[in-house]
Amino acid sequence: MKIAVLISGGVDSAVVVHKLASEGHDLHLFYIRIGMDNGEGDCSADEDIEMCTLIARKYGLPLKVVSLHEEYWDHVMAYALRTVKEGLTPHPDMMCNKMIKFGFFEERWGKDFDKTATGHYASIKEIDGKLYLATAKDPVKDQTDFLAQISYEQLSHLMFPLGDMDKSEVRQLAKDVSLPNASRKDSQGICFLGKIDYSDFIARHLGEKEGPVIEIETGKKIGVHRGYWFYTIGQRKGLRLSGGPWFVVRKNVKDNVIYVSNGYDTRLQYGREIPLIEPNWISGDPFSGILGAVGDKIEIAFKTRHSPEFYTGHLIKNSDDEIKIISDCDVQGIAPGQFAIVYSPDKVLCLGSAMISNGVKKRRRHHNKNIVSEESKKND
Numbered sequence: 001m002k003i004a005v006l007i008s009g010g011v012d013s014a015v016v017v018h019k020l021a022s023e024g025h026d027l028h029l030f031y032i033r034i035g036m037d038n039g040e041g042d043c044s045a046d047e048d049i050e051m052c053t054l055i056a057r058k059y060g061l062p063l064k065v066v067s068l069h070e071e072y073w074d075h076v077m078a079y080a081l082r083t084v085k086e087g088l089t090p091h092p093d094m095m096c097n098k099m100i101k102f103g104f105f106e107e108r109w110g111k112d113f114d115k116t117a118t119g120h121y122a123s124i125k126e127i128d129g130k131l132y133l134a135t136a137k138d139p140v141k142d143q144t145d146f147l148a149q150i151s152y153e154q155l156s157h158l159m160f161p162l163g164d165m166d167k168s169e170v171r172q173l174a175k176d177v178s179l180p181n182a183s184r185k186d187s188q189g190i191c192f193l194g195k196i197d198y199s200d201f202i203a204r205h206l207g208e209k210e211g212p213v214i215e216i217e218t219g220k221k222i223g224v225h226r227g228y229w230f231y232t233i234g235q236r237k238g239l240r241l242s243g244g245p246w247f248v249v250r251k252n253v254k255d256n257v258i259y260v261s262n263g264y265d266t267r268l269q270y271g272r273e274i275p276l277i278e279p280n281w282i283s284g285d286p287f288s289g290i291l292g293a294v295g296d297k298i299e300i301a302f303k304t305r306h307s308p309e310f311y312t313g314h315l316i317k318n319s320d321d322e323i324k325i326i327s328d329c330d331v332q333g334i335a336p337g338q339f340a341i342v343y344s345p346d347k348v349l350c351l352g353s354a355m356i357s358n359g360v361k362k363r364r365r366h367h368n369k370n371i372v373s374e375e376s377k378k379n380d
Contacts, residue, residue: 001114002026003159006101007055007063009048010186012119014055014179015170016161020117021059028113029056029063032105034072034096054180068104075099081205087253088337088358089232094149102154115159122147123163124155125349130290131155132283133350135343138166139308145341146306148353149280199238202230211256213241216249216268225258234269234333247333270330272313274304274340276323276354286351287317291344301343304331304356310347323354 003025007013020027031052033045049065056063076095083090101118102110110116120143121136133155136142150158162170174182206229213223223241225231228251230238235248239260249268250259261268284290286298296317301310302325313327325340336358342351 003028004110004113004116005029006105006116006118007031007052008119009051009181009184010119011174011179011181011184012121012162012170012186014051014119014181015165015174016117016119017055017059017061018173018177018179019161020159021061027059027061029061030105030109031063031065032101033065033067034069034100051181051184058180064109066105066109068100071104072096072100075103081202083337084202084229085206086337087228087251089335090337091339093146094339094353097147098149098151098154102150102158106154106157110157116157117159117161119162120147120160121162121167122160122350124158124160130283134163134348135350136160136163141167142308144343144350145303145339145353148282148339148341148350150282151280152283155282199230209256211258213239213258213260216259216261217266222260228253228256228258231258232333233335269332271334272327272330274325274327274331274334275357276325276340277321277357279321279323279342279352279354281352282350283352286315286342291351299345300325300351301345301347302327303341303343304334304338310343312345315342322357 003020005013005017005020005027007017007029008031017027017029029052031049033049052063052065055061076092076099079095080090080092102116106116121138121141122144123134123136125132125134131152133144133147133150135144165173171182203226206227209227210224211228212221213225214220215222223239225239231248231251233248233251236245239246239248241260244262245264246260246262247266247269248258249261249266251257252259286300287296291298298315299312300315301312302315303310311327311329311331313325315323315325317323325342334356336356338356339353340356341353343349344351
């Protein structure tokens with residue numbers, strides 16, 4: 001096949017190149033540059049591109065560096081800042097996959113190829129003629145939670161060659177075939193920030209506004225904070241309070257108040273009911289019977305953050321746009337704005353995701369329509 005391979009300079013995408021080249025495919029390598037002209041979000045691009053050039057040269061393949069930094073600012077960074085300012089917790093990496101890697105890249109370059117391959121740890125399974133996003137062999141590295149906002153059309157054009165490999169196998173293969181980045185460390189943190197500290201990024205764009213930190217059980221002011229937008233529900237680090245551990249359990253955006261609770265086991269940190277809006281079902285509505293169950297209540301596994309661990313529970317449908325999860329056990333730090341990622345009960349198929357609601361349903365619908373409007377336009 002004629003395949004576009006998205007490479008980053010890291011070992012994972014380099015091993016993808018090796019595997020597909022060994023199979024005899026016609027490969028064209030692409031590096032997406034998303035750093036801003038002012039240096040923000042640089043992500044060590046020059047070093048990455050140098051490594052990508054070495055990989056391309058080793059296999060005699062063409063490499064094209066493409067710029068999507070304006071699109072990244074308009075559709076991912078701006079989304080993150082808007083969400084934070086509203087007192088919610090964004091998921092920029094998930095939106096980067098949906099809007100940039102498999103959105104604008106596909107529209108402009110990927111569409112000219114049979115498939116687009118990436119180094120994500122995920123799989124694709126075909127069941128009764130339909131494709132499903134599926135978890136990877138390596139449960140620790142599995143990245144289906146970062147892919148759970150993509151569409152079926154996007155999934156149908158993708159390849160994940162590392163889905164059947166553990167990270168240790170990827171590293172060993174890279175060493176065996178003498179890839180120049182075989183020992184290069186994995187990138188960490190939010191994709192657009194690079195070496196920029198997250199708090200510094202938020203402060204640069206939203207500023208600071210001092211407000212009280214209140215112990216929720218007593219109503220006593222126990223400190224001050226820099227602005228509610230620096231904190232998320234469930235956060236422990238960065239509170240600068242003595243006598244901890246302290247956890248953020250609530251925020252009053254209107255009055256710029258952060259409420260905290262002391263201890264690991266306070267009940268205010270946990271919940272079992274997770275209200276959700278705007279579900280994105282990749283391969284079809286699970287309530288329609290794709291899991292073998294029909295009705296307004298189905299058994300699922302789910303995650304609310306990137307982790308190898310799953311929760312189990314039931315997905316309940318209130319309306320086409322509003323659903324909720326009732327978990328079988330307590331879930332810590334349910335943060336509005338983040339996403340619940342929904343899986344089949346056997347934890348194999350990633351069915352999609354939905355945003356955790358803060359109750360302001362009308363506002364959130366309008367907000368998210370703005371985020372995806374440009375992608376909808378390009379598909380018209």
